[in-house]
Amino acid sequence: MNQQQAQVISKALCATWAILIVGLTVSAVEAGTIGGGDQGRCERLDSESTTVCTGKGKKRTCVTEDTYCGGAGRGGSCSCEPGCESAGNCCADYGPVCAGDFQCAPDSGQIAFLHVGGMCSTKWDYAGDPDRLASVAGIAGGLAVDVQAVQTDSNGTQVAAATLARYLDACCTDSNSCIIYNYSNGDNVVGLALDQLATVDSVCTGKGRRRVCEESLAWNILEVRTAAGNGGGSELSNWGSLADLFACSLAPEISPSTIRNLYDHNNTRGVPIYHMGGFLDQTTGSDDITLDAGWWFLPWHSDGAVAYHSSGARNNSVEWCGDGNNLSWDWDYFGNWCTDENLCSSNYGTLFQGHGIAFCSMQMENSDHYDQKMAYIQYMGQ
Amino acid sequence: MGAKSNFARAAGFIGALLLLVAFVRATGPVSPAQDSERKSYEPQVIAAATEPSEARDSNSSAGASGSPGRSVAIDPVEHASRSRAGYDNALEHYKALSRYPRGTRRISADAFDLLNPGARHERRMALPNGRDNPDRDWEVLLTADRYLVRGAEPVIVSLELWKDGKQIQPRSVYMTAEIQRAGEGAGSIVELEINRAGGSVSAEFLPNDYWSDRAGAVRVTVNFDARELPEQSGQLDFYFTGENRIPARFTGAHRDRLDAGDLVFDLGLSVRRPGRYFIEGNLYDSSGEAFGWARYEGDIADGVTSVPLRFAGLLFHDADKAGLFSLRQVRGRRIQPRSIPAREDMADLDAEVKTAASYRLADFNGDENDSPRRRRMIAMYEDAMNRGVELTRPEYSDVQH
Numbered sequence: 001m002n003q004q005q006a007q008v009i010s011k012a013l014c015a016t017w018a019i020l021i022v023g024l025t026v027s028a029v030e031a032g033t034i035g036g037g038d039q040g041r042c043e044r045l046d047s048e049s050t051t052v053c054t055g056k057g058k059k060r061t062c063v064t065e066d067t068y069c070g071g072a073g074r075g076g077s078c079s080c081e082p083g084c085e086s087a088g089n090c091c092a093d094y095g096p097v098c099a100g101d102f103q104c105a106p107d108s109g110q111i112a113f114l115h116v117g118g119m120c121s122t123k124w125d126y127a128g129d130p131d132r133l134a135s136v137a138g139i140a141g142g143l144a145v146d147v148q149a150v151q152t153d154s155n156g157t158q159v160a161a162a163t164l165a166r167y168l169d170a171c172c173t174d175s176n177s178c179i180i181y182n183y184s185n186g187d188n189v190v191g192l193a194l195d196q197l198a199t200v201d202s203v204c205t206g207k208g209r210r211r212v213c214e215e216s217l218a219w220n221i222l223e224v225r226t227a228a229g230n231g232g233g234s235e236l237s238n239w240g241s242l243a244d245l246f247a248c249s250l251a252p253e254i255s256p257s258t259i260r261n262l263y264d265h266n267n268t269r270g271v272p273i274y275h276m277g278g279f280l281d282q283t284t285g286s287d288d289i290t291l292d293a294g295w296w297f298l299p300w301h302s303d304g305a306v307a308y309h310s311s312g313a314r315n316n317s318v319e320w321c322g323d324g325n326n327l328s329w330d331w332d333y334f335g336n337w338c339t340d341e342n343l344c345s346s347n348y349g350t351l352f353q354g355h356g357i358a359f360c361s362m363q364m365e366n367s368d369h370y371d372q373k374m375a376y377i378q379y380m381g382q
Numbered sequence: 383m384g385a386k387s388n389f390a391r392a393a394g395f396i397g398a399l400l401l402l403v404a405f406v407r408a409t410g411p412v413s414p415a416q417d418s419e420r421k422s423y424e425p426q427v428i429a430a431a432t433e434p435s436e437a438r439d440s441n442s443s444a445g446a447s448g449s450p451g452r453s454v455a456i457d458p459v460e461h462a463s464r465s466r467a468g469y470d471n472a473l474e475h476y477k478a479l480s481r482y483p484r485g486t487r488r489i490s491a492d493a494f495d496l497l498n499p500g501a502r503h504e505r506r507m508a509l510p511n512g513r514d515n516p517d518r519d520w521e522v523l524l525t526a527d528r529y530l531v532r533g534a535e536p537v538i539v540s541l542e543l544w545k546d547g548k549q550i551q552p553r554s555v556y557m558t559a560e561i562q563r564a565g566e567g568a569g570s571i572v573e574l575e576i577n578r579a580g581g582s583v584s585a586e587f588l589p590n591d592y593w594s595d596r597a598g599a600v601r602v603t604v605n606f607d608a609r610e611l612p613e614q615s616g617q618l619d620f621y622f623t624g625e626n627r628i629p630a631r632f633t634g635a636h637r638d639r640l641d642a643g644d645l646v647f648d649l650g651l652s653v654r655r656p657g658r659y660f661i662e663g664n665l666y667d668s669s670g671e672a673f674g675w676a677r678y679e680g681d682i683a684d685g686v687t688s689v690p691l692r693f694a695g696l697l698f699h700d701a702d703k704a705g706l707f708s709l710r711q712v713r714g715r716r717i718q719p720r721s722i723p724a725r726e727d728m729a730d731l732d733a734e735v736k737t738a739a740s741y742r743l744a745d746f747n748g749d750e751n752d753s754p755r756r757r758r759m760i761a762m763y764e765d766a767m768n769r770g771v772e773l774t775r776p777e778y779s780d781v782q783h
Contacts (some may be wrong), residue, residue, distance in 0.1 A: 045721055047723075139771055158720070179771070203753070215484065216755035220759065222472060225774065232503075235507055239509075239614075240617060258619050260495065266493075266496065266675075270479045270759070272472045272475040272476055272479060315492075316501075323506070350492040353487055353489075353493070356777075357776060358775075358777065382770075382772055
């Protein structure tokens with residue numbers, strides 16, 4: 001009996017009790033979808049830009065737009081014009097991209113806690129949800145910043161990384177420093193920014209022939225705190241019908257092969273990146289129907305959206321207990337079960353360099369992808 | 383829920399099992415060790431604070447951010463007393479990570495991704511039966527032989543299908559490939575010729591025949607069915623750089639030298655498209671053990687030139703390596719991270735670059751990186767702690783030396 005079969009029985013047992021008690025029959029229910037579809041944005045990739053030239057001869061000047069500011073946002077569903085705030089139709093990233101509002105004071109000695117959301121999101125903290133920003137009440141000069149970056153269209157990771165780079169330039173340079181919380185695909189937004197979008201300073205020492213210049217990261221990032229990271233990609237992305245469970249165009253773009261080849265995950269430029277991740281318990285599953293469906297398609301240890309190899313920042317997509325290996329009988333679950341479920345175990349492969357696991361052991365058993373968003377903040381208390 | 387498609391088939395024997403299970407769980411032979419282990423498995427997550435189904439309205443993007451449906455119970459005493467296999471805190475980890483100047487890292491044989499650039503990561507998995515129900519009878523593996531495809535390289539896409547663990551041939555298979563246009567979705571569509579061999583179906587594809595002037599993601603879509611299996615649709619991406627978009631080539635010229643106690647390889651390049659480049663390679667000792675990685679990162683003009691790949695001297699002291707060395711997996715790409723496509727790949731240097739000289743350990747600089755940047759960051763960590771920041775104390779970390 002393999003793990004999935006054991007879970008079938010375990011889940012079926014629980015469900016059957018309920019059926020017997022209430023005398024109802026169970027009919028198939030389709031999972032819902034997650035996310036509100038593609039959102040417009042003011043961030044603009046270079047490849048989306050147009051160059052406008054004016055004048056003639058020596059007076060001819062050309063300007064390449066690097067934002068959609070001053071007009072309709074990408075996608076046309078929102079505005080990047082100055083009056084959008086009063087009209088209430090600003091694109092989600094209007095503040096940082098067009099208004100220069102990063103919620104921090106540059107070069108002021110602040111310690112900014114940036115928060116980067118996940119796939120299909122445009123920010124971290126949504127009204128009415130229990131998520132919130134980390135408390136910085138006990139930190140002198142601390143402030144919490146909700147990064148308004150749009151991760152919804154097929155280039156959402158690159159777009160959001162470009163927006164994050166704007167925040168990092170504004171909030172994390174000179175005398176400011178930062179800690180970055182991120183969740184799910186925010187893992188890739190941060191990783192891509194560090195590897196490929198980093199702003200560097202050139203610091204020179206010595207004189208004459210002994211003068212040596214060093215290019216170094218301008219961003220003063222103390223550490224990155226990742227919950228349920230998608231840095232290793234999600235197998236759900238490979239199958240259209242599954243990717244459709246996540247209702248934005250980024251969903252088919254985050255498969256393990258694509259994400260693992262998108263950037264060098266080891267190149268953190270010296271910034272420690274820490275992770276915590278969980279998995280769904282074999283008997284109860286997720287209380288979210290979409291994640292519960294997703295669990296069946298992922299490697300053994302998954303939270304319904306990403307597997308251990310991803311949330312555990314491993315440099316290969318290893319699953320210790322896949323394909324019937326490394327199982328032993330467990331009376332408690334009445335089936336064969338995995339002999340090692342520790343996210344910190346080397347059985348799950350080697351970490352990307354520069355990465356670490358903040359919390360080992362079984363803290364996140366029976367924890368689905370949503371449960372984990374706030375977990376790191378709650379564990380750290382700030 | 384996830385098990386719903388299994389209810390019908392499981393229901394027949396479940397009733398009989400119920401009494402048996404209840405009896406076993408009440409009186410079964412659970413050893414003290416098992417009992418202890420199970421206690422340590424008690425979940426730390428407690429009851430839901432809100433109903434996730436309500437909190438995650440599919441019509442809002444709130445759910446997209448993945449709001450938690452539960453709070454997490456934390457035992458501070460248990461948390462603090464856990465053994466630590468990582469660094470004391472992020473500051474100590476930072477010191478280790480910045481031990482070498484930027485561009486050098488120590489690696490070992492388990493640096494899978496660096497030693498296997500362009501590796502794929504598909505796995506055998508359950509098939510969706512409808513939109514979200516898994517069909518545990520059916521499993522599929524859709525993969526290819528590479529992720530990065532450059533110039534005239536072929537890519538082989540393969541499809542394997544199992545029912546009840548036994549491999550079977552799909553009945554009808556239709557594969558297409560399309561290159562993604564910059565921010566505009568798909569471009570032209572190419573139908574792939576299917577080959578059947580044994581239990582698998584494959585298609586060899588030469589994207590350069592169609593898109594030699596393009597670079598970008600190519601998506602292969604596979605539609606197939608089998609007896610008793612409704613039509614399925616899967617997709618597979620790879621990254622392609624057409625022959626006319628290959629930005630530069632390794633000329634094969636190289637030399638090695640010492641510079642300020644670092645080992646430097648100068649690699650010849652013939653550059654067709656100027657821009658920002660990443661050039662990388664892995665360093666091996668004479669026994670074939672990988673121990674170093676380096677990257678050149680900078681702007682390169684067109685024409686024939688050479689780029690320095692620098693391995694910091696301290697790397698050799700940390701790894702205790704001397705003698706002859708070789709450079710392998712030498713690869714390069716031109717990057718435009720704010721554009722789609724974001725990269726144009728060079729063909730790998732198809733040769734091992736061996737040092738002409740044998741180096742003594744004493745030749746290498748053993749000094750740790752002491753840059754102004756590093757000193758400044760260490761001061762910032764200390765300042766942050768003094769101001770009340772609790773740094774993460776990782777329980778498990780990479781170890782570089």
